[in-house]
Structures are given as C-alpha cells and as structure tokens.
Amino acid sequence: METTGAQTSPRASLRERKKQRTREALLRAALELFTTQGYERTTVDEIAEAVDVSQRTFFRYFAGKEEVALFTQGVAEARFLAAVRERPPQEAPLEALRRAVLEGWDTIGEAVESVVPLELHMRAYQLIESTPALLAAYLRRSAELEEEIARVIAEREGLDVDVDPRPRVAVAVFGGVMRITGRLWSEGADHSIPAIRELTTAYLDQVGPALAEKWRTE
Amino acid sequence: METTGAQTSPRASLRERKKQRTREALLRAALELFTTQGYERTTVDEIAEAVDVSQRTFFRYFAGKEEVALFTQGVAEARFLAAVRERPPQEAPLEALRRAVLEGWDTIGEAVESVVPLELHMRAYQLIESTPALLAAYLRRSAELEEEIARVIAEREGLDVDVDPRPRVAVAVFGGVMRITGRLWSEGADHSIPAIRELTTAYLDQVGPALAEKWRTE
C-alpha cells in the first residue's frame, strides 16, 4: 500500500505491524489502568475494552494479568543480563555486576522507553512493590534471573556452577542487595535514576562491613 | 462424656477441639493430595470432599490454596525466628543467624511434627520448589521474614534499620545463601537433616571467598 516509509519498524509486514500495535496498546492500557486504579481492581475485560479487542485476544498476547504488569521489568532485566555479558572478563565478578547495573541504567532506560514511556515503567515498578501478588511473581522471576547470571559469572571464571559454590553465592549476595535498594527506592520520595544509583553504591559498599565480626567497632 | 483424659490438647472446649481437628484434617488432606497428584491438578473441592466439609468451610480455615500449601513452612519460619531471638546477644549477627539455623533444625522439626508428619512437610517443601506459583508466594513471604529478622538484628546491635544499612544487608546475604541451599537440597537426592546442615555450612563458608577480588588465586 504505502511506500516503504521509515515507520517505527522499517521492515515488517502489515500483519506484523498490526500485532505489534495491538500488543503495545494492550500493554500501555494495562499499565495505565493498573497504576491508576490498582492491579486487583482492574479486570482483564476492562483492559481489552480499552483497546477494543475481545478478552480472548488479550490472552493471546499475554499469558495473564501478571505477565503484562511485569513486562517492562522483563525488558529491563534482559538489558541488564546483556550488560553483564558485555563486561570485560578481567573484572572481578562482583565488580562486573556492580558496573553492569550502575553504567547500564541509562541504556536500560532507553530499552524500556522504546516500548512504553519510562515514567510509566517507574510507576509500574512501584505498583509491583506494593502489590503482594505482583511482588511474588517478580521475586520468582528474579530468582530465575539470578540463576542465569550465576551461570554467566561461572563461565567468565571458567567454573562449573554445580561444583564451585562461589558464583551462585556471589550473585545471591548481589541480588539481595539489589532487592533492598529497589524496595527502598520505590518507598522513598526521589524516584530518579541518580537516586537509585546512589542507593545502590551505598548499600553495595556495606556488604563488607555487614559481614564483619564486630559491628560496634565503628 | 469422657473423663478429662489427656488428649492432644488437655484444655480446650469441644468446639475448639473440633475446629482444630477440621483444620488439621484439611491441612493433611491438602498436602497429601498436592504432593501426590500435584498442586494445580488438585481442586479445593477435592480437598473439602476428602475431609467431608463444604468448599466454603475450607475457605473459612485457609485464605486459599496457597496458604494451605505453605502452612508448615510458616510453622518452620516462626520457629526459626524465635531461635534467632533466643541467640545470646554477644554473638555477631551472622554468627547468630548461622547458629539459629544449624542448631534450630531439630526443634523446627519437632514444631512441624506436632502438626503434620515431618516427611509430609519435606515433600511439601519440594513441591513448593517445583511449583512456580508456590515458589513465588514462598519467596514473597521469605522477603517479609527477612525484614523482620533484620529488625531483630538491628535491635540486638542497638541500631535503627532505617539509618544503618548493615542489618538488612547482612540478612539479605544470609537469606540469599539459604535460598540456594534450600533449592539444592530439594533437588538433590539426600533429603535428610544432616544433608541440609552440611550444605548450609559449606555455602555459608563460601561467602567470604565469593566476595574476594580474585577468584583464580586458588
């Protein structure tokens, strides 16, 4: 029909583009509804209606309510995983993880922004932290991600994750700290990128002290 | 009717005893069905039918399927939390946590056994680890437990959990390691108490090495 004009995606059949649009419309509508009226108080029918498709179609694009709510998280996680893989192999494991987060945040932001407004993603994250059902699903996925990262770390160091406990332990420590900072950030007032960056460094720097024998020797 | 014979609970009204029996019957039936035919493939109606009560009654005793499945975990967690509180205050935080787990396992076993056979509890744990929906719920509860423990640790050390990051970090590190060992234990072949004890010490001992700069200096 049209020329091969540079749309959002240059090469893609009409069919493909329509699917893409429907998916994004559903995603945006869902997040918008979730963050304004709450996750539980939003029905799948509402979301479908907002995009003017049948409920059945919604379930053809997303496995369920949870999946939509966590979708942008998935994008961010994938980007983070890639950032870890891109770290130079001579860096120590925890160093690599630390830099992957700190330096990756901007590219993560971009990756998210290409799907939904970053601001919506941020609101979604706060929603997850404050909605038990979503937090549960999020934590489970994080556990899977940690296992993957542990394998990446093990490979970097030429280790077998089932023989040497250190990769999993290191990742677990790192993941634990990330959970804390994520929660505090979502509860706090400053929801900016620099804010989370500061929190992250501050808490990561406390791992050593926290493991020290005597805390009172300040 | 009978004399005041030493039943399971000496002092409790008939009504109370009946409730207790129904609750335990539901719990046992649920776990038995879950572990034999799977969590998802077991309906609430089946559980209720097995105990010969209405579905409605099931929901008066438990908030949902998840809650039954995680019930014995809750018992174990409560016991662990108590064990932490009982540690002498001069012990270093991580030391206290470590001993609470290692030395507490037997009393945890007893606490569980007073509700359902320990073997059923073990099977339930494996079920949780292998059922996404249950694992998600379990992880969320674990996160809550960690926050509580962090407060206990902070109090031991006379700290404010919102000022000093170390309590939360220490607990997160510990919790992360416990997750790993729990998973490996459930996946492994030896499901005995000594087995998990060994795993725990082995992995806890790897926290230091995992944080070291250079891993290859073995």
Added chain:
DNA sequence: AGGCTAGTGACAGCCACTGACAGTTGACAA
C-alpha cells in the same frame, strides 16, 4: 482473483474465591 492461514470474536466451561442467608450445634445462664 482466489486459495491459504494467521489472527480474531463469540461462546461455553472450569476453577478459585466471596457475599449473603439460613440452618445447626456447642456454650452458658436461668
């Protein structure tokens, strides 16, 4: 133009969970 197939809507049905109401059964005092 016409056949092929991916994508969709409409419908029926399962299951977890909830509110409302009525019936039953221990608890407790007269």
Added chain:
DNA sequence: TTGTCAACTGTCAGTGGCTGTCACTAGCCT
C-alpha cells in the same frame, strides 16, 4: 433441663481469571 445466644457450617449465587473450540475475517502469496 431448658432456652437463648453466638459460633460454625452448608447452600446458593455471582465475579473474575483463564482455556478450548469453532466459525469468520483479513492479510498474504501465487
């Protein structure tokens, strides 16, 4: 005892997430 009250339970109806099925439409390809 007996009567009253409150706790507990069953039944029924309804909501919402999710799935299977099937007929239909619309983009694709020759």
